[in-house]
Each structure stands twice: as structure tokens, then as C-alpha cells.
Amino acid sequence: MARPRQFDEEQVIRAVRDQFWDAGYAATSLEDLVRVSGLGKGSLYGAFGDKHRLFLRALREYTDTSGGYLREMLASAPRALDALRAFVMAPVNDPGGAAARRGCLMANSTYELATSDPDVLAEARRTYEATTALVAESVRRAQGEGDLPHDVDPVETARALLAAQQGLVFMGRTGLDIDTLTATARTLAARLLPDA
Amino acid sequence: MARPRQFDEEQVIRAVRDQFWDAGYAATSLEDLVRVSGLGKGSLYGAFGDKHRLFLRALREYTDTSGGYLREMLASAPRALDALRAFVMAPVNDPGGAAARRGCLMANSTYELATSDPDVLAEARRTYEATTALVAESVRRAQGEGDLPHDVDPVETARALLAAQQGLVFMGRTGLDIDTLTATARTLAARLLPDA
DNA sequence: CTGATTGTTGACCGATCGGTCCACCATACG
DNA sequence: CGTATGGTGGACCGATCGGTCAACAATCAG
Numbered sequence: 001m002a003r004p005r006q007f008d009e010e011q012v013i014r015a016v017r018d019q020f021w022d023a024g025y026a027a028t029s030l031e032d033l034v035r036v037s038g039l040g041k042g043s044l045y046g047a048f049g050d051k052h053r054l055f056l057r058a059l060r061e062y063t064d065t066s067g068g069y070l071r072e073m074l075a076s077a078p079r080a081l082d083a084l085r086a087f088v089m090a091p092v093n094d095p096g097g098a099a100a101r102r103g104c105l106m107a108n109s110t111y112e113l114a115t116s117d118p119d120v121l122a123e124a125r126r127t128y129e130a131t132t133a134l135v136a137e138s139v140r141r142a143q144g145e146g147d148l149p150h151d152v153d154p155v156e157t158a159r160a161l162l163a164a165q166q167g168l169v170f171m172g173r174t175g176l177d178i179d180t181l182t183a184t185a186r187t188l189a190a191r192l193l194p195d196a
Numbered sequence: 197m198a199r200p201r202q203f204d205e206e207q208v209i210r211a212v213r214d215q216f217w218d219a220g221y222a223a224t225s226l227e228d229l230v231r232v233s234g235l236g237k238g239s240l241y242g243a244f245g246d247k248h249r250l251f252l253r254a255l256r257e258y259t260d261t262s263g264g265y266l267r268e269m270l271a272s273a274p275r276a277l278d279a280l281r282a283f284v285m286a287p288v289n290d291p292g293g294a295a296a297r298r299g300c301l302m303a304n305s306t307y308e309l310a311t312s313d314p315d316v317l318a319e320a321r322r323t324y325e326a327t328t329a330l331v332a333e334s335v336r337r338a339q340g341e342g343d344l345p346h347d348v349d350p351v352e353t354a355r356a357l358l359a360a361q362q363g364l365v366f367m368g369r370t371g372l373d374i375d376t377l378t379a380t381a382r383t384l385a386a387r388l389l390p391d392a
Numbered sequence: 393c394t395g396a397t398t399g400t401t402g403a404c405c406g407a408t409c410g411g412t413c414c415a416c417c418a419t420a421c422g
Numbered sequence: 423c424g425t426a427t428g429g430t431g432g433a434c435c436g437a438t439c440g441g442t443c444a445a446c447a448a449t450c451a452g
Contacts, residue, residue, distance in 0.1 A: 002428035003418040024308060026222035030410055040431035041411075047429090051410065101311065107366060111307035112220060114369050115297065124370040159367070159380040160387065166366040167359030170303060173310050174320040184355040191356065191387050198398035199448040226440055236401045237441075243399090247440065 009047065010061075012037045017058035021105045024112055025055055056119055062105045063127045067134075074134055080141035081148060081193060087135060088161055088189040091168040092182045100172030100181060107169055132158045142193075149196050157192070164188040205243065206257075208233045213254035217301045220308055221251055252315055258301045259323045263330075270330055276337035277344060277389060283331060284357055284385040287364040288378045296368030296377060303365055328354045338389075345392050353388070360384040 015036045019028050030051060034041055048054040070087070077083035086093075091100055106127055113120040135158035142148040148157075168185050211232045215224055226247060230237055244250040266283070273279035282289075287296055302323055309316040331354035338344040344353075364381050 002420070002426080003430080004420095005429065006418090022311065024222075026220075027312065029408080031408090034431095040429095042413080042432080043430055045411075103307070108307050110366070110369050111299065111304050114371070115218065116223065121371055125372075128367070128370050128372070156379060156383050159376070160360075160383045163363030163367055163380055163384060164356075164360060165363070167361070167363030170306070170362040170366065171324070171355070171359055173306050174324050175310070175317055176321075176324070180355070183352060184359055187352050187356045188359060188388075191390070192384075194387070198396080198450075199400080201399065202448095225438080227438090236399095238402080238443080239400055241441075 005047070007037070007039060007043070012039065012047075013058055013061050016054060017062055017105065020055055020058055021062075021102060021108070024108060026112065052117075052119075056123070059105065059109055059120070059123055063123060066104075066106070067127070067130060070131065070134055074138045079145055079147060080138040081145070083138055084135065084142060084161060084193055085189045087138075088165050088168070088192070089182075089185045091165060091172055092178060092185050095178070097172070097178030097181070100169075100178060101175060103173045104166075104169050107166060128162070131162055135161055143196075146196055149194060152194075160192050164192055201243070203233070203235060203239070208235065208243075209254055209257050212250060213258055213301065216251055216254055217258070217298065217304070220304060222308065248313075248315075252319070255301065255305055255316070255319055259319065262300075262302070263323070263326060266327065266330055270334045275341055275343060276334040277341070279334055280331065280338060280357060280389055281385045283334075284361050284364070284388070285378075285381045287361060287368055288374060288381050291374070293368070293374030293377070296365075296374060297371060299369045300362075300365050303362060324358070327358055331357055339392075342392055345390060348390075356388050360388055 015038075016033055019032055019036045023032065030041060030044075033044060033051070033054070037044060039047075044054065048057055073086060074080070074083045077086070091104075094100060106124060109120050110124045114124055115121075132155065136154040139148060139152070139154040139157045139161075143150050143152075143154070168181060168188070171184065172181055211234075212229055215228055215232045219228065226237060226240075229240060229247070229250070233240060235243075240250065244253055269282060270276070270279045273282070287300075290296060302320060305316050306320045310320055311317075328351065332350040335344060335348070335350040335353045335357075339346050339348075339350070364377060364384070367380065368377055
């Protein structure tokens with residue numbers, strides 16, 4: 001019954017997510033969203049609701065995807081310590097530094113909207129807590145594997161690693177060259193992940 | 197000759213700076229600026245130029261003031277190591293955590309505008325470099341005072357400390373409670389500032 | 393006191409914003 | 423095939439945006 005949709009929902013969300021990622025929430029107009037999605041305004045509203053709901057949907061897609069990658073990376077690493085190093089180094093993983101300059105959509109959104117948008121704040125907290133828990137679990141594993149001392153608190157270490165990673169994201173956004181950024185990432189990883 | 201100004205320029209800039217700080221650039225309208233400054237639109241334009249130039253002026257006021265405080269704090273500390281600890285702990289210096297939630301105007305602006313506004317990007321880089329140089333100098337001093345090992349690179353350590361501080365700023369913006377944030381700040385300071 | 397000059401104010405401007413609506417279209421079912 | 427149903431797209435809406443401007447106010451030189 002009735003006309004079927006002429007677009008792939010996930011594909012549209014990804015395009016919209018990239019637009020918000022590149023330009024931010026306020027600086028993205030509905031016209032931008034229409035352009036990158038290929039849909040008309042009416043279709044966009046019919047399928048996803050208003051700009052704010054669409055943004056939250058795109059943000060959720062981002063955090064889910066990123067969380068999935070992190071979970072997989074941590075789980076698949078032969079040694080947890082290597083995964084923790086990779087976690088800190090993630091912002092400089094892109095050779096050209098383009099990813100570093102683009103930053104993290106969740107962080108960008110937190111800075112732009114956390115004080116005025118409760119939904120974004122809640123998503124930020126949710127993501128922060130989930131990430132901390134995942135990283136803390138890997139810290140425990142690294143301790144069990146004899147790669148980290150047992151006298152460090154896993155959760156506290158996880159928070160420090162997350163702060164370090166986000167600090168790198170910030171420095172990347174200032175346009176700091178990728179080599180310097182990589183060196184800083186290495187320093188942070190070395191200091192925050194002491195030998196057992 | 198001619199009518200004198202009925203406002204204090206510095207005072208207006210501070211009010212405008214606070215408005216941008218609380219709401220961000222795009223989310224601050226000219227009407228907001230008129231309200232917090234007490235001036236009419238025409239006066240605002242006559243004295244400071246358009247919204248963008250006014251913002252840059254307010255941002256510069258912020259970085260100059262912050263830079264001044266930092267310089268003074270680093271210079272006046274009896275031991276440089278204490279000043280470096282205080283630098284990392286700065287984002288949690290406010291007891292209630294209100295300052296932590298407000299964040300840093302330079303960081304907020306970098307996240308919102310660095311990709312689209314060359315002037316803001318340049319200001320971010322300028323501030324980052326100045327801060328790194330100041331902190332590195334204190335690291336050298338701490339080494340001379342026997343509080344930090346001589347085998348660490350001052351500039352590299354300064355960058356790591358700056359990243360840690362900005363990571364804390366980010367976590368503060370997610371609304372993380374001030375006690376947890378303080379504990380994380382202590383962990384970061386302890387790990388990044390090893391005993392000599 | 394007068395004229396020149398600058399500051400102040402708010403009405404007003406075109407542009408753009410997010411959002412709505414409806415005529416039209418494509419499909420599935422009776 | 424005809425009709426009901428939901429999808430599509432763009433014209434259109436009021437609100438708000440940043441910015442301009444002209445009438446008026448306050449000052450000082452002469």
C-alpha cells in the first residue's frame with residue numbers, strides 16, 4: 001500500500017551526520033541538510049521530525065558507531081595494554097591529520113550545545129560513562145596480563161586516559177601539525193600507562 | 197569637540213565576552229549583545245564594528261586576561277612544580293563546579309568556529325603556543341629546582357600538561373561532578389609530573 | 393550663542409532561518 | 423483498473439537574523 005520510500009534511512013543519517021560534523025549544529029541550515037540528503041524538506045520532516053530530532057538521531061548514530069568500534073578494538077587486541085595505547089592514539093590515527101582537524105562529533109556538540117540542550121548533555125554523559133566503563137575493563141585486563149601495576153585504580157586510570165584523548169582532540173582542532181600531535185599522544189600514553 | 201562616549205569600552209567588552217562565553221558565537225544575537233552591553237545597535241557598530249569583529253575583540257580580551265593570570269601564577273609560585281600542578285588543576289579550581297561547566301571561552305570558540313573562521317583558528321594557535329612556551333619554561337624551572345627529572349623534554353611535557361588540562365575542561369562540560377573531576381585532575385597531575 | 397562634530401537610538405531593511413502545507417506522484421490492494 | 427495510502431518536493435509562511443540609516447542629543451571651539 002502506498003508509495004515506498006525512495007531513500008535509504010541509514011544513508012541519509014550518515015550524510016546528515018557528516019554535515020553536522022563539518023559545520024556544527026547552528027551553522028547547518030535546513031537547506032544544507034536538503035542538499036546533502038538529496039531529500040525535500042517535507043520528506044525530511046516526515047521521516048525524521050524537525051532539525052533538532054534529526055540532529056539527535058545523527059549524533060546517536062555517531063556515538064553508537066564509535067562505541068562499536070571501540071568495543072571491538074578493545075576486545076580484539078591480543079594484549080589490553082596495546083588497545084589502551086591505541087585508544088589514546090586514536091585522534092592521530094589519520095596520517096594526514098584531517099580527522100584530527102575535524103575532531104569528534106560528540107565533543108564538538110558538547111562544546112556547542114551542552115549548556116543549552118539537555119538532550120545533548122545527556123548523550124554526552126551517556127557516552128562518557130560507557131567509554132569510561134569500557135576502558136576501565138581493559139585496564140583491569142591489562143593488570144591481569146601483567147602489563148599494568150595492580151595498585152592503580154582502573155576507573156581512575158580510564159578517566160585519565162579519556163581526558164588525555166580528548167585533550168589531544170582539542171589540540172588537533174587548533175590545527176596543530178600531526179607530527180607534534182603524535183609525539184604528544186605518545187608522551188601521554190607512556191606517562192599514563194606505566195610499566196608494571 | 198563632539199559628544200563624548202557614555203560607556204566604558206572595557207566594561208562593555210567584558211559583558212559581551214561573558215555573553216559569548218555562556219551562549220557561543222552563533223547562539224548570541226545582536227539583540228543579546230545590545231541587552232548585555234546597554235548600548236544601541238548603532239553605538240555598538242560605531243565603536244567595535246560588526247558582530248565578528250566584536251567577537252574577536254572579546255576573545256582577545258579573554259586570552260590576554262587568562263594569559264596574564266597564568267604568567268603571574270607561574271612566576272609567583274615559590275616552587276615551579278606547585279605552579280604546574282595548579283595549572284592542571286585550574287579547571288576544577290571553582291568549588292561549585294560552575295566554572296568547569298562553563299568551560300574555556302577559547303576552547304568553546306575553537307570547537308565552534310576553528311574550521312570555518314581563520315581568525316579564530318589563528319587566535320587559538322597563538323594562545324596554544326604562548327601557553328606551551330610559558331608552561332615549558334616552568335618545567336625547566338622545576339627541573340632546576342630538583343622537582344622534575346632532567347630526562348624529560350620540557351616542551352613535550354608542557355604539551356602533555358596542556359592536553360590534560362583541556363581534557364579536564366571537556367569532561368567538565370559534560371557535567372561530570374566536581375569531585376570526580378578533581379580526582380581525575382589529581383591523577384593526571386601525579387602521572388604527568390613524576391618525582392625527580 | 394552658534395555651528396561643527398560625534399555619539400545615540402530605534403525604526404527599518406533585505407536575507408535567511410526553521411517549519412508548514414498542499415498539489416502531485418508512485419505504489420499496493422480490492 | 424480504480425482507489426486509497428503514504429511519499430515527494432517546492433512554494434510559501436512568520437520570525438528572526440545581522441546590519442543600515444536618519445533624526446536627534448550632547449559636547450566643544452570660536
